[in-house]
Amino acid sequence: MALIDHLDHLVLTCVDLVATKRFYTEVLQMHLQTFGEGRIAFQFGNQKINVHVKGTEFEPKAHLPVPGALDLCFIAVVPLDDVIAHLNRCGWPILEGPVERTGAVQKIRSVYVRDPDLNLIEISEVI
Template sequence: MQIKSIDHLVLTVADIEQTLAFYTRVLGFREETFGDNRKALCFGNQKINLHLKGQEIDPKAAYPTCGSADLCFIADTDVETVMQELKEKNIPVVAGIVDRTGAVGKIRSVYLRDPDNNLIEISNYVR
C-alpha cells in the first residue's frame, strides 16, 4: 500500500458555528454542509470535518478532545502579508515569522490559535 495524499481530517470542537466563523473569516476557508447537516471547512482539494464535542460521529478517535491539534497550512499569500492581515483582524500571533522544515523543504511560518486553542501554523515554502 502507498498513500497518495490527505483527503480530510476531523477536528473536535466546542462550538461549530464559532469554528466556522474563525476559519472562514481569518483563513478564508469555505464552509460546506454535507450528509445529515454536517459541517466542514474546505480549502484547496482538502477539507476539515467538524465534530461537536460529545456528539462525535462514529467511528471516531479513541479520545476526541478540543484543542489537541497542531496543523500546518501552506498559504499562497506571503507570510509577511499574513502577519499584517492577522494584526488587522486582531488575531494574536503565538510566534512570529520563524524558519521551519515542511514536508518538502524549508518553510517560513506564523503561529496562531483557533477558538479551541488548536495550534495553527501558516507557512510559505522558501524559494
C-alpha cells in the same frame, strides 16, 4: 512505491461551533461546506477539515476526540507578510513568528496562532 498519496480530510473536534466557523472561514478564509445530515467542513485546496462538536461526534470517531489536541501546518497561497497583515486586521494574535522551519519537502517561514479550541495552527510560506 508508497501506499498513501495525499490527505483527503481530517476531523477537528470543537466546543463552540460558532467561534470555530468564524476562525476557519473569516480568519483562515476557508470555504464552509455542508454535507450529509447537517454536517459541516472547511474546504481549502483539495482537502477539507470535517467538524465534530464535542459530545455529538459522528460515528465512527477517534478513540479520544479532544478539542485542542491538533497541531496543524497550512501553506498559504499569499506571501506570509500578507497573512500577518490579515491576522492583524482580524485582531487574531500571533503566538510566534515569523520563524524558519522545516516543512514536509522544503524550508518554510511560519507564524503560529491558536484557534478557538487552542489547537496550534501554523501558517507558512515556502522559502
